[in-house]
Amino acid sequence: MISKEEVKHLASLARIELTNEEAAELQHDLGKILDHFEELKEVNTDTVAPLAGGSLLVNQFRNDEDSTNRIQNDAAVKAFPDAASGFLKVPPVFE
Numbered sequence: 748m749i750s751k752e753e754v755k756h757l758a759s760l761a762r763i764e765l766t767n768e769e770a771a772e773l774q775h776d777l778g779k780i781l782d783h784f785e786e787l788k789e790v791n792t793d794t795v796a797p798l799a800g801g802s803l804l805v806n807q808f809r810n811d812e813d814s815t816n817r818i819q820n821d822a823a824v825k826a827f828p829d830a831a832s833g834f835l836k837v838p839p840v841f842e
Contacts, residue, residue: 749777 754774758765765773820833829836 749774749781 751770751774754770754777755765758770758773824830824833824835827835
């Protein structure tokens with residue numbers, strides 16, 4: 748069983764504030780979770796082969812190709828509402 752002090756310590760590490768009621772509820776819930784892990788420790792896994800990974804899938808990459816549908820730079824700058832010296836002018840993000 749997890750103690751109330753351990754729950755408060757975990758809450759401080761996670762930077763969350765808990766009322767006493769929330770801490771008691773979390774203590775109960777975490778206790779149930781940890782009890783479940785204790786049950787899993789009792790399962791006999793002697794005949795189960797260890798796994799090195801979760802999947803046998805391999806990444807499929809495509810070859811990079813030059814796109815023929817690109818908008819030319821000049822056309823993009825001309826179509827933009829506000830531009831100067833070949834650059835697009837956008838509103839400032841920070842004041």
